[in-house]
Amino acid sequence: MIGVLASGSGTNLQALLDAGLPVVAVASNRRYAAALGRAPDVATAAFELADYPDRETRDSAMADWLEEQGVTLVVLAGYMHLLTNAFLDRFPNAVVNVHPSLLPEFPGAHAVEEQLAAGIAESGATVHLVDEGVDSGPILAQERVPVLSGDTPETLHARIKEIEHRLLPRVVEELCAR
Numbered sequence: 084m085i086g087v088l089a090s091g092s093g094t095n096l097q098a099l100l101d102a103g104l105p106v107v108a109v110a111s112n113r114r115y116a117a118a119l120g121r122a123p124d125v126a127t128a129a130f131e132l133a134d135y136p137d138r139e140t141r142d143s144a145m146a147d148w149l150e151e152q153g154v155t156l157v158v159l160a161g162y163m164h165l166l167t168n169a170f171l172d173r174f175p176n177a178v179v180n181v182h183p184s185l186l187p188e189f190p191g192a193h194a195v196e197e198q199l200a201a202g203i204a205e206s207g208a209t210v211h212l213v214d215e216g217v218d219s220g221p222i223l224a225q226e227r228v229p230v231l232s233g234d235t236p237e238t239l240h241a242r243i244k245e246i247e248h249r250l251l252p253r254v255v256e257e258l259c260a261r
């Protein structure tokens with residue numbers, strides 16, 4: 084049973100739903116994230132940091148809620164906050180993230196812009212297990228895409244997302260079959 088955390092548009096969440104994967108809950112750190120509207124038949128909730136005294140308390144509340152929904156595997160699909168151990172310890176080896184670069188190169192929130200600025204010829208997408216670091220857990224799968232001359236952050240990110248939308252459901256399906 085999959086719980087998805089998302090902060091933004093939720094196209095990767097959509098790919099999981101379209102693949103027929105058992106998504107039972109979607110949570111966000113942003114009350115108005117578009118991702119929350121993508122799964123009308125699934126339980127949704129927002130856990131905004133401003134509503135809690137600290138990150139650990141927020142993360143514990145989010146883990147409690149996911150557990151109540153029966154979640155056993157957590158997928159970060161554009162979730163833009165770091166998770167504390169108060170969350171990660173609740174789902175050992177069962178939190179995965181998708182990131183728009185060939186990790187360990189270009190971790191962090193501005194990976195697409197930084198890859199363009201660096202002038203690299205090849206980018207890609209990575210799915211990895213999540214630890215407390217920034218995009219630093221063990222890598223599960225990667226796929227490459229070319230960087231084309233004339234690429235903008237938008238065109239490159241769109242090309243990477245095409246890959247993500249295939250790679251993430253495939254890896255999540257494999258994890259569900261474990």
Ligand code: GRF
Pocket residue numbers: 089091092093094095096118160161162181182183244247
């Ligand atoms: C994706 O590029 C993902 O790799 C990154 O955030 C983006 C989320 O996009 N972590 P979306 O909200 O799934 O469209």
